[in-house]
Amino acid sequence: MKLDTKVIHGGPLTDQHTGSSSIPIYQSSTFHQKNFAEAQEFTYTRFGNPTRQALEETIACLEFAEHGYAFSSGMAAISAVLLNFSAGDHVVFCKDIYGGAHQLVSEMFPKHGIEYSYVDETDPSAWETAIQANTKAFYIETPSNPLLKITDIQAVASLAKENGITTIIDNTFMTPVYQNPIKLGVDIVIHSATKFINGHSDVTAGLVVTSNEEIAEMLCKTQKMFGSMLDPHNCWLVLRGIKTMKIRMDSKTENAAFIANELQHHNKVRAVYYPTLANHAGADIHAKQATSGGAVLTIDLGTYENAAVFFENITVPIVAVSLGGVESILSYPYTMSHACVPEKERIELGVTEGLIRLSCGIEDKQDLLDDIVKALEYVDAGAVSQDAGQDSMVEPF
Ligand SMILES: Cc1ncc(COP(=O)(O)O)c(C=O)c1O
Known part of the structure; x- marks a missing residue:
């Protein structure tokens, strides 16, 4: 399926219950349980919501990933990924990183005992030199903000794989329309959907995708535990934005x-x-x-x-x-x-x-x-x- 078709048909296009041509805004915090002792698909919006699920399936499809997660902002998405590292872990970041992510790292990592360093992202050998015994992840933004510096995604991701390191990318600038990092070996793709994906300067939202089952489980739990998921109305707005992305x-x-x-x-x-x-x-x-x-x-x-x-x-x-x-x-x-x-x-x-x-x-x-x-x-x-x-x-x- 070509991308022009995929932005319309990649995720659920119509409501399975009514046939509605727009996925409804399930503006509900909780769901009536037919049998109080039996599990059902939707129970409480923080755990899952049909409008959010439609958006999460759509972004996963557009990024060639198995799983998608929607957060209340790009920073909530970045935090969900980065604050899952543990004391003693080390993460390598590209130097030219979004200012908010820089602040999160410099203020929150020390509190949690997570180590970090920055490298000149344009030099693949710098990533290699930065690897320590406790390095758990590489974090890329390419093109970077604001100087549009370029990192070789495939080179960094394959170096990471050889060393058992997870690769994370902020793909906000390129969107799934122009760059699909999962295909290049990246494990976690983050978007500030506030930007091009929603595209109308009227929503803050963040999206994360992965095909790694362990990471997916971690993200799902984090969304639930941090309570930083995107609300149904904003999910619907982002879904609408995607159709014209x-x-x-x-x-x-x-x-x-x-x-x-x-x-x-x-x-x-x-x-x-x-x-x-x-x-x-x-x-x-x-x-x-x-x-x-x-x-x-x-x-x-x-x-x-x-x-x-x-x-x-x-x-x-x-x-x-x-x-x-x-x-x-x-x-x-x-x-x-x-x-x-x-x-x-x-x-x-x-x-x-x-x-x-x-x-x-x-x-x-x-x-x-x-x-x-x-x-x-x-x-x-x-x-x-x-x-x-x-x-x-x-x-x-
Ligand atoms: C590249 C990039 N990533 C992440 C963010 C954070 O996104 P949000 O403002 O939706 O939290 C921004 C915001 O400007 C950004 O430019």
Whole structure:
């Protein structure tokens, strides 16, 4: 089945009881038990709910996995996976990791006695060097946020397998439309469904899939014990979002590739980061493991002042934390997604004051480009070409 068909027919499409063309929102916390002493499929929504089950089956199918789990946010999904490690375990993370996951690791792992280290994700030998006797997992994000750094998924997953290590990936940026990590040997795939999968900036949700029975059992229990499952109404909204995910992604991605291409030689832009640009580090690896560059690009305007005038003059995208909506979303990683990464680390990662991240929506691509080019008129070309320096730091909010 092709993906265009699968987003509609991959999970349950109609309600088995009524034939309803939309899976109903089973807005119920509990279920009448016909026989109090006998088990039945649904008993209590925290343990299982038909609307959630439909979503979980759908995401499992789209990611070529056996099991899916829906959580109340991407962070709830990440926590469910990561907080299952035990005292004395060691986890290796890609350096360019989402700020919220970075904060979870640096604040919660020490409390639970879980060890961790970060590696330059673009260098497969760095993953190998980081392995310790107690290493239990590798954690990848590719393309990463916000610099779109590329990790060779297959190389890292096969190194993990040789060493009895579990591979976890945050696949939010690519979605199941463009990258299917289970097929590349990854054990656990996480999504912030808040972003492209739901796609309308009106839900927070997280999804996890796996084909490993032991991990599946652990996730099912965690969902129940942490109580961090997604509620029926939001499950229904995400299910609805999935039906148009393929056409939305294709439209956004066309816009992003067009803009990245147009801006790469613009004299007011110091650098454009987008995975399918020929000069993007790891573009060849990305092309091997994904079928598109995705809808996110990051541009470097050199200084805080340039970023500020750009934000003041842009009119089409909304300025917000988040990405993946039908509307274009412009954000400032330095004080938004990466605010909780200590300043020194942020700078070392390359998350500097001149960076602006654009998540393309489904608007007309020329309208988007014209708006960006107009806002760039206010940018100081001299400052773009000079070294940005760090003497005008702004406080993260
Ligand atoms: C790559 C990535 N993973 C995870 C998350 C966390 O998702 P949520 O905000 O749904 O908790 C985000 C949020 O921006 C993200 O960008």
